[in-house]
Amino acid sequence: MEIFKADVVIVGGGGAGLRAAIAVAESDPALRIALVSKVYPMRSHTVAAEGGAAGVKLPSDSLDYHFSDTVGGGDWLCEQDVVEYFVARCSAELTQLEHWGCPWSRTADGQVNVRAFGGMKIERTWFAADKTGFHMLHTLFQTSIKYPSIKRFDEHFCVDLVVEEGRAQGVVTIEIASGEFTLIEAGSVIIATGGAGRVFRENTNGGVVTGDGMALAYRHGVPLRDMEFVQYHPTCMPGTGLLFTEACRGEGGFLVNKDGYRYLQDYGLGPAEPTPRNKAMELGPRDRLSQAFWYEQQKGRTIEGPHGSVVYLDLRHLGEAKLRERLPQIYELAEQYLGVDPAKAPIPVRPAVHYTMGGILVDGLCSSPLPGLYAAGECSSVGIHGANRLGSNSLSELLVFGKVAGEEAARFAKSVAPGNTASLHKQAQAVEQRVLGLKTKTGGSERIATLRKEMAQTMEDGCGIYRLAETMQKTCDKLDELKARFRNVNVEDKSSVWNTEWLLAIELEYQLDVAQSMAHSALQRRESRGAHQRLDGFEQRDDANFLKHSQAHYVADGPPRIDYGPVKITKSPPGTRAYGAAGEKAERERKASHA
């Protein structure tokens, strides 16, 4: 086994991991940084983000507005002190990215342009056509090349953390091209491994989004917070789940049912007006839009397609020229994957799983309860998304908290003595034996793909847009069964070079743990809030009992233990989430009562 000594090791080369690496390098060029990623960094799923990144830009906007949109959007389950910190830093970070070369779309006079996004009161979404994540990721990756202290471990798969003397002291990885193990020792570890959307059947996520880092931290005793909150995006491609960005609606797209009717006006989001109005109709928040789809389906007002019920995303009135300029990628997706010309025909869409609001429990400085372990990005729960993330907050999160994690991990690494290589090595060898065992054992009979499919199906059945105790319980039971069957998994491929079947088995085991944390947290939240909506007697939000964060604790060979932590309220006491005309009325009343 190779040993590499770093000061800070970062697992994840997406937006959060790259931003963290640059922050470490800038805070002290003498620190050795190991940046581990199971794919080349520019393949990370940040690349797929289309719409944009939030940061207050217009004179008519304010940090308070961004704060209120975020906290209200999150149904008051946000850490308000962390949100305050966040909104105050978004624009500076987005400007930093501009200085690094990000091709933000511009206004005629050369300033960065901003667009409307769901649940946001004022236009504050910075965008680079409809490839924002792609441009952010490539800008960060290319900029990271400037820093000689960043040593990349591309296509290295992290299989465990090493924890000694009660603190995280490194990671164990497999070089995919050779199957060789490496121990990377470090004073501190940052996990930036992204979300876990692929535990669900239809999703917008890439194949790499399997919750690895969440499972790693979880197995080492770090709680996963708010895992029951999984965001469905309302406008995805039937069958594959590929995303049609919310920017389609920000630019003025309509959602219509089989009668051509803009049905959102029936769900407290109206009135329907010909042009987009912020926080109303198509620009309402995602949870509400996905829920409205579900009701339309119940009422038989959706269209039946080969991959289930759909509604239409109608962009025709925007015209080909505007579509090509503002939504070029969407245009091509519709044309190539669906054979639909969006300037001529409406696009069939349905909701699909999109984003994991919960994650590794960290404080506002990205520090987890395990000393030396930090987390940033979608894998973490720093507290800004609450029960429902607002679109375009997460790309900004990668930058703001990627930087914080980098700086804090650098500071921590400098404060600790080097670890004991011999005992770390011993631990790493035990990890190697365990992980190799998955591949070398014979006689297994369960196919990886079958287990994965059953997991994804049961998550959709039990933890979908609407939830019932009975089906959630079934999902919990099914996951127990799948975990038991996993012990009998068969890895046919015994080779060392590019053995992706072996890696898929390891990922599946991560996914089963993460899925369990979601299903059990969901079952035990007996209320409806944000993305967690129940139809079995708990239809209302229940602040008296559930204005608190769930925390799932790993239990070997058993279901997770769920307990709860407090929610930090600074200036926004829980209110009613209202959108459309009702939202505007509620806000006027709130203002009047403060005046």
Add this chain to the structure above:
Amino acid sequence: MPEQQKTIEIEVLRYNPETDQVPYAQVFAVPFTDDMSVLQGVQYIKDYLDGSLSFRWSCRMAICGSCGMMINGEPSLSCQTFLRDYYPERVRVEALAHFPIERDLVINMEGFIEKLESIQPYIIPKEARTLAQGEYLQTPAQLNAYEQFSSCINCLLCYAACPQFGLNKDFVGPAALTLLHRYNMDSRDGGQAERMQLVNAEEGVFNCTAVGYCSEVCPKHVDPANAVNLNKTNSAMDYFLRFLAPKGGTK
């Protein structure tokens, strides 16, 4: 449902360096539906027919750049190429041409990464600016000057299409030269003089014989051939100026 009983044959070039002397072809019959991409076909093989088949993929939406393969001899993104365009004929998939095969459909792309790192693919500011001063102003026209060249997803289809790269692996090649051009054309950047040394060097633009196949296969309309050729002009200009100005005269 009769639709689901249709099958299509996918012929895959297999190679495992631990057991095989040379690559060989293997044919699989895969259930076919109208909306399946070639990637989905290959995934079906891995999931249900042969778990040892290796290939790269992630986003499924033609943006992460992982899934390039030769499909019936043409460099293509497998997630954006559809089986219906071949059905009922057999379709053949192989690792991208001109690269060493690591295993099955996985190529070794370290060489490309080194080239990308070598061209200083980051802003070298023309004039420094603090965050407090806000963004650099850049008009839509200035953005337009490089935007297309910034859309490269590093899928390497253009390298698999490039006859020169086929002959000379040191040729910097279409995507890396395009990225270099992208930074040179950015109104915020002042690093052109440094970068042009690479373009002028032996492995730079003059390797290109203007075949143009790279632009044809590019899934993102980056038009690398255009970028390379614009650099030939710039490079020739540099070369010429060098005789007039002793210091290299890029300015």
